[in-house]
Amino acid sequence: MSTTTLAASTPAYGAGVHARPGLGRLAAVELRKIVDTRAGFWLQVATVAITALVVIVRLAVGGAADHTFASVLTVGALPAAALLPVAGILLVTSEWSQRTGMITFALVPVRSRVLGAKLIASVVLAIAMLAVSVGIIAAGVLVASPGVDGTWSDAGTLIAQSAVYLTSGMLVGVAFGMVVLASAPAIVALFTLPTAWGAVASLSLFADVAPWLDPGRALDPLLREVVSTTQWARAGTALALWMVLPLLIGTWRITRREVAA
Amino acid sequence: MIETEQITKQLGRRTIVSDVSFRCEPGTVTGFLGPNGAGKTTTMRMLVGLSEPDSGEARILGGRYRDLPNPGRRVGILLDAAAQHAGRRGREALAISAKTIGVPAQRVDTLLELVGLDETAARRRVGQYSLGMRQRLGFAHALLGDPEVLILDEPANGLDPEGMRWMRGLLRGFANRGGTVLLSSHLLAEVEAVADRMMIIGGGRIQAQGTRAELLTESGTIVEAADLAGLDAALQRAGLATHPADGDRRLVEAEPEVVARAALAGGVVLHRLAPAEGAGLERLFFELTASGASAPSPTTDSIHPELTGATA
Numbered sequence: 357m358s359t360t361t362l363a364a365s366t367p368a369y370g371a372g373v374h375a376r377p378g379l380g381r382l383a384a385v386e387l388r389k390i391v392d393t394r395a396g397f398w399l400q401v402a403t404v405a406i407t408a409l410v411v412i413v414r415l416a417v418g419g420a421a422d423h424t425f426a427s428v429l430t431v432g433a434l435p436a437a438a439l440l441p442v443a444g445i446l447l448v449t450s451e452w453s454q455r456t457g458m459i460t461f462a463l464v465p466v467r468s469r470v471l472g473a474k475l476i477a478s479v480v481l482a483i484a485m486l487a488v489s490v491g492i493i494a495a496g497v498l499v500a501s502p503g504v505d506g507t508w509s510d511a512g513t514l515i516a517q518s519a520v521y522l523t524s525g526m527l528v529g530v531a532f533g534m535v536v537l538a539s540a541p542a543i544v545a546l547f548t549l550p551t552a553w554g555a556v557a558s559l560s561l562f563a564d565v566a567p568w569l570d571p572g573r574a575l576d577p578l579l580r581e582v583v584s585t586t587q588w589a590r591a592g593t594a595l596a597l598w599m600v601l602p603l604l605i606g607t608w609r610i611t612r613r614e615v616a617a
Numbered sequence: 618m619i620e621t622e623q624i625t626k627q628l629g630r631r632t633i634v635s636d637v638s639f640r641c642e643p644g645t646v647t648g649f650l651g652p653n654g655a656g657k658t659t660t661m662r663m664l665v666g667l668s669e670p671d672s673g674e675a676r677i678l679g680g681r682y683r684d685l686p687n688p689g690r691r692v693g694i695l696l697d698a699a700a701q702h703a704g705r706r707g708r709e710a711l712a713i714s715a716k717t718i719g720v721p722a723q724r725v726d727t728l729l730e731l732v733g734l735d736e737t738a739a740r741r742r743v744g745q746y747s748l749g750m751r752q753r754l755g756f757a758h759a760l761l762g763d764p765e766v767l768i769l770d771e772p773a774n775g776l777d778p779e780g781m782r783w784m785r786g787l788l789r790g791f792a793n794r795g796g797t798v799l800l801s802s803h804l805l806a807e808v809e810a811v812a813d814r815m816m817i818i819g820g821g822r823i824q825a826q827g828t829r830a831e832l833l834t835e836s837g838t839i840v841e842a843a844d845l846a847g848l849d850a851a852l853q854r855a856g857l858a859t860h861p862a863d864g865d866r867r868l869v870e871a872e873p874e875v876v877a878r879a880a881l882a883g884g885v886v887l888h889r890l891a892p893a894e895g896a897g898l899e900r901l902f903f904e905l906t907a908s909g910a911s912a913p914s915p916t917t918d919s920i921h922p923e924l925t926g927a928t929a
Contacts, residue, residue: 372719376686394704455700465683
């Protein structure tokens with residue numbers, strides 16, 4: 357080990373000792389933490405690779421007339437929709453399972469600021485992944501069906517709806533991570549709870565409320581079609597149950613709970 | 618400056634930390650000693666806001682830790698070297714903390730060099746690190762913000778003898794420049810060489826605290842004889858308080874000359890007769906902490922050189 361003394365090796369950087377780290381800086385750090393681990397890095401690479409694969413397969417079947425931007429987006433956004441929530445879960449649960457929370461919450465003792473930074477980072481990642489997905493889809497459509505009428509109809513609206521879908525999906529992942537605080541159970545819950553709920557909701561007893569609370573039925577139209585006001589309302593109620601409620605429970609839990617030893 | 622006032626922490630019905638009050642002054646190294654499970658880690662976690670005391674107050678640099686705007690720049694913490702993401706590279710683990718607390722990225726390289734993690738080690742993922750390497754990364758992390766206070770939980774764990782010597786030099790230098798150091802250990806030998814003050818915790822309570830000299834108000838004599846029964850009898854006849862020590866020795870609460878006279882009176886041949894020096898502290902440590910929930914057995918082992926005579 358070096359015998360250099362600290363005094364001799366310490367550069368002058370006095371500024372910032374008494375300045376609270378800004379939320380933007382914390383969000384940038386959280387974004388970096390999503391991709392700077394082995395698992396996190398390959399999760400993002402896999403999302404892009406599977407998106408490309410799905411788009412190629414979708415364009416390889418059927419005629420050029422089927423290859424509108426809208427129809428390819430419906431399947432092309434699914435890899436990101438499935439894997440972004442996993443990244444969201446890991447962003448929170450790794451602080452416990454990998455015990456980095458002891459560092460994170462010691463450096464930023466006001467825990468709600470860390471959670472806020474994680475939410476901002478999640479939105480940024482979801483939008484970035486949407487941009488990549490849309491780029492792949494658009495490139496594929498340009499190559500596969502040039503000059504077909506209506507290829508780009510509703511593209512802007514559908515991209516905006518996809519932004520809502522992917523962003524909220526990622527935040528649902530973060531919320532599940534915040535409630536469960538353990539990677540594997542949170543991921544299992546994320547993929548099984550909505551399905552189990554869908555099964556229960558299919559009972560005639562729930563016929564009236566199911567479209568409003570079943571995440572599949574309430575949210576999937578966002579990727580398929582230009583949605584109506586009623587459909588927006590259904591998406592909103594489903595997100596209140598699946599995103600907002602767990603976010604509130606998770607925030608309550610993390611800001612009060614002891615950080616694991 | 619670190620202060621606690623009667624902090625108490627319960628977990629369920631079990632009291633982990635009870636009424637702990639102490640003060641660590643700038644320019645000093647304080648050793649926080651106690652067996653595993655005595656409450657050292659819980660106390661340190663309460664200092665830095667990872668855990669809330671049920672009652673009492675902990676203050677660092679004059680206020681609550683969580684009220685420091687950018688605590689990473691004033692307080693360096695190493696609570697658990699294993700608490701790093703296994704899939705993150707060593708340099709990256711430091712880099713994200715450097716970014717969080719707002720120190721330049723070059724500071725990461727400076728610290729890596731200081732703790733002796735070379736380029737190859739810095740590029741490896743923390744999951745592949747040995748305990749010693751994690752501990753060094755933890756030191757780098759604690760020093761990243763050029764802090765005024767260091768709080769280190771079992772920092773010597775996994776360090777080789779050379780690393781221990783390096784750590785002592787580092788902490789001494791840090792304190793000499795006006796820093797405040799609190800380091801914990803379950804091994805007396807690890808801290809007594811560097812600590813100006815020591816606190817001994819057992820069963821969640823501070824059992825003793827003070828300078829080394831203050832803790833050693835009673836000196837003693839280490840004595841060894843082939844005829845152990847005869848020695849015990851002779852010491853008892855002389856009315857001398859005697860405690861068993863390692864290797865069939867006895868620690869006697871008296872000056873060597875008094876012990877020698879007692880042995881002469883009993884006709885016992887002594888193999889060894891020496892002032893106890895650190896042994897008194899050692900025994901104090903064990904006695905004070907024996908009431909703790911998971912106190913070690915009172916027999917010493919080879920880790921404690923005072924009783925085995927490994928060092929002068």
